[in-house]
Amino acid sequence: MATGRTHRPATRSRGIPEATVARLPLYLRALTALSERSVPTVSSEELAAAAGVNSAKLRKDFSYLGSYGTRGVGYDVEYLVYQISRELGLTQDWPVVIVGIGNLGAALANYGGFASRGFRVAALIDADPALTGRAVAGIPVQHTDDLEKIIQDNGVSIGVIATPAGAAQQVCDRLVAAGVTSILNFAPTVLSVPDGVDVRKVDLSIELQILAFHEQRKAGEEAATPDGGGPAAVARKESADKGPDGDVPAVMPA
Amino acid sequence: MATGRTHRPATRSRGIPEATVARLPLYLRALTALSERSVPTVSSEELAAAAGVNSAKLRKDFSYLGSYGTRGVGYDVEYLVYQISRELGLTQDWPVVIVGIGNLGAALANYGGFASRGFRVAALIDADPALTGRAVAGIPVQHTDDLEKIIQDNGVSIGVIATPAGAAQQVCDRLVAAGVTSILNFAPTVLSVPDGVDVRKVDLSIELQILAFHEQRKAGEEAATPDGGGPAAVARKESADKGPDGDVPAVMPA
DNA sequence: CCATCTTTGTGCACGCGTTCACAAAGACAT
């Protein structure tokens, strides 16, 4: 750990820019919606609008995948769905384990967006013996003691961590040791992983803080807006000193 | 609803780059942890390691806020905590409403990371009459009919959407009409909002799809191994880029 | 077959973000 030096030299995965990869799921969702409405073809302009991006960007993104469009017509929806799915690896089955079955873990287990895209919740794991055996989203919760066996028996390579912050690194280490090479982390902690292991982080409070920053800026500049005093919240008198409020937020209080 | 402009206006918010703003919460968390351990000062190198970023990047980030460090010593932890909190607008109270109290909404309501950073869940809102009146995380759920009144009475400017995809746009429109100017969207949909409203998106399935892409690539490059290709990929020393600092992505602004 | 129209695919330029490398600044010891 302590990745002191040699950071990633280039972030191009097989010639496809990382930024493009991050948008492919967006296109895929829009295309899937079109497919369900039996729309045969779509132009870059239309699809871009549906995905909320610039049409030039979309065309460039697709150009990295190959030339799948027809000039003067657009893109074949079904064909493009297949190509993007294949590129993202969604044509195969990805068994996933969720560790930490609190409120968030349960929400994830129930989330329908997984199964519809090749992800299969292979197991739910929690350290609380009281949960063991109970079913969440129709899947029985298993105890952390069996983590390694579960990973290996199911050939799991993607793990989701939804534990409290304090347990995240330990769980991460065990997942990696057992063979997991991709981790989606919901715990508010920086995880250390060896090279070759991908970690993506989702942090609910960080997103809100970024919004707060912009919100504060908007409120501050609103003093000059022509529009009458908006009903927007007035900057309340600060008072709550940072205080040592239990910062370490447990993702779930069991 | 002409164009779904959900991407940031690329406006250098008060001279502070967007990328820097996105990292400030990361620094803040690391600093808070140091503060609780009564560490008086910290060097850019140490703090960068704790936050999982490059030290040069961290110093440049702080340089946008001003010169808060002492050469030869480092940064005063308490002072920096205050400066970043103030910059992010966390020294004031931010009432927030959560719309859609399903599994995810409940998880968010219970999430401890909000209250500890100036965010206060002012209300929970759901369209299901069966939920109305029931308490989740100690907060009574109110009906969607009262959405506008709740927003205005509480001076809410930040809304969290955790509804099914089909209801998201409608909820969004009502929130915006009632005065909300920042939205955190968990529904898998592209929201259309007028200028001046910020939207940040968190999409669980998109993150997994991005991981799957890299996972597939790793597996594909390992095909050279004599093994017939078992489903379980072995963590192997490989030049898998994508450094340890998994930045958000999609959310990126998504 | 030719003209015209539509839409893709991409060369190019620009700006943002990242990283390096080092001078400036302060602490500390002598």
Place this chain on the structure above:
DNA sequence: ATGTCTTTGTGAACGCGTGCACAAAGATGG
């Protein structure tokens, strides 16, 4: 004071991502 040591703050170079603008490619109609 002076020198040495540590660490910040930043100028500059570089690479990536984005968006413009247009030529190429194919459809379509006469």
